Structures are given as structure tokens and as C-alpha cells.
Amino acid sequence: MGVAFGTDGIRGAANVELTAEVAVALGRAATAVLGTGTWCIGSDTRASSPMLSAALAAGLASSGADVIDLGVLPTPGIAYHAQARRAPAAVVSASHNPWTDNGIKLLAPGGRKLTDALEAAVSANLTAAAPTTSPVVGRITRASDPVGPYVDHLVASLDGRRLDGWLVVLDCANGAASEVAPLALRAAGADVVVINDAPDGNNINDRCGSTHPDALRDAVRAHGAAAGLAFDGDADRVVAVAGDGSIVDGDHIIAICAADLHARGRLPGDRIALTVMSNLGLRLALAARGIGVVETPVGDRYVLEAMERDGLALGGEQSGHVIFSNLATTGDGVLTGLVLLDAVARSGQSLADFAAAAMTRLPQVLRNVAVPVPDRDTVAESPDVAAAVADAEEELGATGRVLLRPSGTEPLVRVMVEAPSEAQALAIADRLCDVVRKLAGPR
DSSP: OOOOEETTEEEEEBTTTBOHHHHHHHHHHHHHHHOSSEEEEEEOSOTTHHHHHHHHHHHHHHTTOEEEEEEEOOHHHHHHHHHHHTOOEEEEOOTTSOTTEEEEEEEETTTEEOOHHHHHHHHHHHHHOOOOOOSOOOOEEEOSOSHHHHHHHHHHTTTTOOOTTOEEEEEOTTTTHHHHHHHHHHHTTOEEEEESOOOOSSOTTSSOSTTOTHHHHHHHHHHTOSEEEEEOTTSSOEEEEETTSOEEOHHHHHHHHHHHHHHTTOSGGGEEEEETTSOHHHHHHHHHTTOEEEEEOSSHHHHHHHHHHHTOSEEEOTTSOEEETTTOSSOOHHHHHHHHHHHHHHHTSOHHHHHHHHOOOOOEEEEEEEOOHHHHHHHHTOHHHHHHHHHHHHHHGGGOEEEEEEOSSSSEEEEEEEOSSHHHHHHHHHHHHHHHHHHHOOO
16 A cells, blocks of 8 residues: 554655545555444645545445544544544544645544554555445534534633633644634633634644744744643644743653642552653653653553553653543643643743743753665664664763664654763764664665
């Protein structure tokens, strides 16, 4: 098929790698594993999303599934509806990727990410998928009001508390949060300024949103806002900006929420789930509060699996995927933003002060080295790379950390170094990247 499952569904260049034919085949393969019945589907605002949604719906319906089309809605909004209906779901989105890409991620009945075993089964069926010959065809209908119930659910997370008096800037990344996020924050009582909420099919994530927070920082300062929230294209992650312009990333958000939940006795087992990419400073701050960490591979589905296995209330990633298991089945950027602002409001501090007190970030350098997809695993796991990593770890000892891994979604090997000083982290990262480039060979 030319596409394969990564850490979050399948992704590829829209209409080149991820074609309508692939979407139809994936719909059929998905029903073979997850069943027919009723499916929920939705998408982000990319130009290719309506085409791929229609093809995916056709594949599902041709296998006998009834399809409820939710239209443009954040990934967690689609998961919410799947949970409410106890139905499987599919999301057409490439998250934070540029508009030229797209993707499809599947959710098991109840709105949860697929396990590795289920994903492998769908992948096997995708490869072997054949046209159906059954006369039984499912029906495709458009949901009448997918936004309203989801916004009500978001506001209900505050347990009746409100954000009156808070001026908040929202950067919707010209994506799926463009309608939902302003509605939810205003319903919670906040005064809201919105930027990048005019999607045209091509401007999703374009120098805006959670991966490009500079525009939000400028807007927060210009309006004298208490905080800003930047979402990615499908709004399952969020990065915040404090009133002084400082960035509050996923690690800081988790530190704040963990401290708040722990202080209120709402952190079962006094543990949370974090991926291997979480900053060492977060781990040290949590340990100082008596909060333990369950470490997972990169990917919010692995975080959620650990949370379900160990009965944890909170988990997440540095990128801004944060999961509250009692509130949602997946990461939800708008929900996280509401919970974050509520915790800060109750603390009586500013977001900047609370974030600074919650953790001290260790200097961290992240680098991406281009390596063709067929070679990235081999390069990342080579003896030369292992030796270079061992040398770096010996140099750092207990004062830092090194992580080198192949990307699950892009033709890259990712290098992460944490050290007591940024200069040392940069130097070590440069050495490791040089080793990877030599093994990768000329491009």
C-alpha cells in the first residue's frame, strides 16, 4: 500500500502516499478487525481531509458498517463521541504535520488508541484487503451537533469552577480547535482573544500552533493576557505561554497538574506516566514531592496503556500530549488547557510563577538527523551508535541523560541530550549526530 503504521496511525503525503484507494482499503481492513456496527469518523481542516474522510467512510460502509460523520472536530472530540457510543472511530489528521501530509488513526470501541496487537492485525488485513462482494451496505449520516456535547464535556471538567477574570489568547493552528476551543474557554468564563482560527485547507500548522508558539507569545504580550494556549492541528496537544512570555511546555504542564492533584489527594499510587523524552528536571521535581514515574516509550498510546495497567490518573509527553484518565480516553489539548488554568487560578499565583516553582528544566538539546525510513532502525541500533551513546553517558554520569531513537512517523533519527549546561548538551549532541550521519551515508 505504500504506507505503514507508525506511533500514531498511518501518515503520508496526501493523494500521493495516502490516497483515496488506501483510505477505502483501510476502512475495509478496520472492520475486519474491529467489527462493523456503528463507526464515528472525523477530521481536521486539511484540504485533503474531506476526500480521505469520504473514501474512508466508503470503505467502512462497503463492509456493512454504519458511519456517523462528525465533520471537523479535534481528535479527542471524536474519541469523546466514540466513548459515548461505545463505538470504534477513525480520525483523518496528520496532527502537527504540514498541510501536504495527512493521516488516519483508528480508535478501538470506546475511543481508545489501538494496542500494538490490534494495529498489527489491521495492518495485515490492509495488505491483504480485497474488494467486497456483499450486497450489504452501511449507511453514512452526518452528526447533527457534534460540537455542543463535546464543549459541555470540556467545561464539566472544572466541576463548576470558572475562569472569570482571566484573559486568555488561543492559537488554534488553523486546525480542528478553531471552533471548539473559543467556545469552551468562553463557556468557562474566560475572556478570549483568538488567533489562527481561519482554516483555508492549506494553512494548518503553518508557522502557528503548538510547534510555533512565537505568534502566541507576541499576542499574549500585546493584549496583556494572563496566559495563552497553542494547539496543534488536531488539538490533542497544547503548549501554554505565561503572561511574561515564557513557554510552558508539556513537562511544565504535567509538573503543575501533578503537584495540584497530589496536594488534593487525587493522584492514585502517587505515580504518573511519562515517556522517555520527558525532561530530567521534571523527574527530579516529581521525586522531591514524593511522586514516582512509570516510564513508557514515546507515544501517547503507550502512556495510556501504562495508566490503565497501573491505575494512574495522569500521564503525558513533553510535546503537550497530557492525559487525565478520569476525564478523557486520550490526550486533549483544550481539556488540558482548562485544567491547567483552573489549577493556576486556585493557586493564587501567575502561570509563570507556578511553572517556575513546579520544576526547573535541565538544559535539553533535541536534534533530528535525516535517515531514510528503511535504514533508520538499523542506524539507530548500530554498534557505533551504541558506543557513542555509552561514551556520552559515561561523561554525564547521573547529571544528565542521552536518548537516541528512530522516529515512528518520519524518516529521522532523533537525538536528545540533557546536561548540566547547554554548552555540554550541544557538544554531545553534535558528536552523536555526526556518528548517525556517517552511518546514514550521503543523501
